Amino acid sequence: MGQGQQEQVATSLAGAVSEEISASLAPVDAELERRYPGDPGTRQPVHTVYVPGDAFAADTIRSWGDQALAALDEHAPNAASFAAVLGLSDELAEPVHSRVRAKLEHEPIEDLRVDFEDGYGPRPDAEEDETAARAARLIAEAFKNGTAAPYMGIRMKCMESAVRDRGIRTLDIFLTGLMEAGPLPDGLVLTLPKVTYPEQVGAMVRLLEAFEKARGLEPGRIGFEIQIETSQSILATDGTATVARMIQAAEGRATGLHYGTFDYSACLGVSAAYQASDHPAADHAKAIMQVAAAGTGVRVSDGSTNVLPVGPTAKVHDAWRLHYGLTRRALARAYYQGWDMHPRHIPTRYAAVFAFYREGFAQAAARLARYANRTGGDVMDEPATAKALSGYLLRGLDCGALDIAEVARLSGLTRADLESFATPRRGDLTASGK
Numbered sequence: 444m445g446q447g448q449q450e451q452v453a454t455s456l457a458g459a460v461s462e463e464i465s466a467s468l469a470p471v472d473a474e475l476e477r478r479y480p481g482d483p484g485t486r487q488p489v490h491t492v493y494v495p496g497d498a499f500a501a502d503t504i505r506s507w508g509d510q511a512l513a514a515l516d517e518h519a520p521n522a523a524s525f526a527a528v529l530g531l532s533d534e535l536a537e538p539v540h541s542r543v544r545a546k547l548e549h550e551p552i553e554d555l556r557v558d559f560e561d562g563y564g565p566r567p568d569a570e571e572d573e574t575a576a577r578a579a580r581l582i583a584e585a586f587k588n589g590t591a592a593p594y595m596g597i598r599m600k601c602m603e604s605a606v607r608d609r610g611i612r613t614l615d616i617f618l619t620g621l622m623e624a625g626p627l628p629d630g631l632v633l634t635l636p637k638v639t640y641p642e643q644v645g646a647m648v649r650l651l652e653a654f655e656k657a658r659g660l661e662p663g664r665i666g667f668e669i670q671i672e673t674s675q676s677i678l679a680t681d682g683t684a685t686v687a688r689m690i691q692a693a694e695g696r697a698t699g700l701h702y703g704t705f706d707y708s709a710c711l712g713v714s715a716a717y718q719a720s721d722h723p724a725a726d727h728a729k730a731i732m733q734v735a736a737a738g739t740g741v742r743v744s745d746g747s748t749n750v751l752p753v754g755p756t757a758k759v760h761d762a763w764r765l766h767y768g769l770t771r772r773a774l775a776r777a778y779y780q781g782w783d784m785h786p787r788h789i790p791t792r793y794a795a796v797f798a799f800y801r802e803g804f805a806q807a808a809a810r811l812a813r814y815a816n817r818t819g820g821d822v823m824d825e826p827a828t829a830k831a832l833s834g835y836l837l838r839g840l841d842c843g844a845l846d847i848a849e850v851a852r853l854s855g856l857t858r859a860d861l862e863s864f865a866t867p868r869r870g871d872l873t874a875s876g877k
Contacts, residue, residue: 478691479738482834484866486841487742488554488594489796490783491701495562496574496597501581504592508551510786514752515544518759519790528760529767529791535798543793546843551789553842554594554780557582559613560601560636561706568609575613579620586628596632598670602643611650618665622658627665634701636670641685641692644669648694666696668744672703674710677728687735697741700732701782704746720746720769720781729778745773747782752791763791770795779838793842800839807832808853811864815856833864 494503519525525543526536557578559571566574578597585591597617600610614633621627635647651665669689671677679685690697707728708718719725725746732743748769752762766788773781774795783792811832839845840858847858854861 480740483740489842490781490792491554492552492783493556493558496557496559499557504552507786508547511547511789514787518756539797542797546793552592555592557597560598575616576620579617583624594630594632598634601637602646633667635667637672638669639673639675641688644689644692666698668699670701672706677731699742701744702746744780745778747784751785752787767791767795774799797844800844807835812854829864833861837861
């Protein structure tokens with residue numbers, strides 16, 4: 444066939460065949476869109492900090508930042524000493540150290556939960572009532588005056604019978620207090636702990652529906668995180684993955700799945716000395732959570748370490764190395780969020796996160812640029828990989844590990860370009876047929 448000659452195309456199937464198949468799959472198409480909408484494309488905090496309800500104050504966020512800075516000044520006063528503790532390369536030492544200090548000065552906490560569960564414990568009703576009202580007032584004021592963390596909210600007591608009424612009342616007082624102070628803040632996050640049955644998630648949905656109706660809010664306005672702390676939340680008695688059913692039971696309101704390291708470990712009988720986020724039992728639970736949440740828009744968070752960086756410098760350094768290593772391990776496994784239990788955990792949280800993004804962003808930016816420009820290279824990437832590359836860069840930008848100027852310099856892409864790759868249409872991801 445000569446160059447430029449049009450290829451002859453022939454088919455054997457009538458158009459009605461395609462129409463019939465499309466009609467038969469229409470319910471499946473709708474189900475895919477409903478159950479698997481994809482990542483929401485919003486910022487995900489790198490950590491969650493839990494503060495007991497009675498300890499939460501207007502200056503808590505600033506206090507945590509100051510304590511973290513003081514720990515750096517005392518135990519790793521410069522870039523070289525901090526890098527030596529954590530094993531950072533010479534290339535990363537200065538940018539990581541300077542960015543950690545800047546983060547602690549300007550945004551020490553990304554996500555804060557005022558705790559009315561384990562960290563608060565049972566209290567007289569009048570005391571918890573007052574503490575819940577106070578938390579609402581302080582959080583509302585923080586969002587108004589610009590001192591809030593990007594995300595803030597409460598962890599209520601669970602839906603088990605012994606504390607159910609108390610948890611519902613605390614949530615009602617807290618949300619009502621926020622509403623009295625003005626519209627609900629965009630960064631509001633609620634956590635439902637110790638969930639074992641999907642019906643408990645469904646009860647939370649009914650509770651929020653009732654509150655929205657009572658206050659004239661748009662249906663579905665309030666979402667919540669599900670905390671995974673029991674074996675029953677991973678595997679049900681019939682062998683099904685309970686956590687997947689919990690996401691369904693949330694009816695689109697679930698925003699996250701948070702792994703509870705110590706409650707879950709204890710539930711399986713793991714000895715206290717071995718209860719850690721890198722235990723095989725933890726890896727199994729989080730893998731199930733990750734697969735159940737994939738594509739649903741629900742994000743997975745790792746747990747915490749209870750080894751605190753306190754005491755003499757050598758002990759602080761040991762705890763920092765442990766925390767840094769666990770955080771890096773989680774990031775490599777695509778758990779982009781975790782818990783921090785102490786102000787002195789914050790420096791190594793950000794050091795791990797910043798090092799993770801800074802050491803790989805040049806390669807990711809160049810690789811995404813080749814994909815965007817169709818210039819090829821030594822790796823053949825597809826839309827799904829472009830999504831992962833852009834998501835990596837956006838996460839680095841959101842937390843402060845990267846600047847848009849340096850990403851744009853290496854990739855030639857704007858933030859809008861990155862966002863378009865990170866949230867492609869469903870068909871774009873399968874266009875290559877892979």
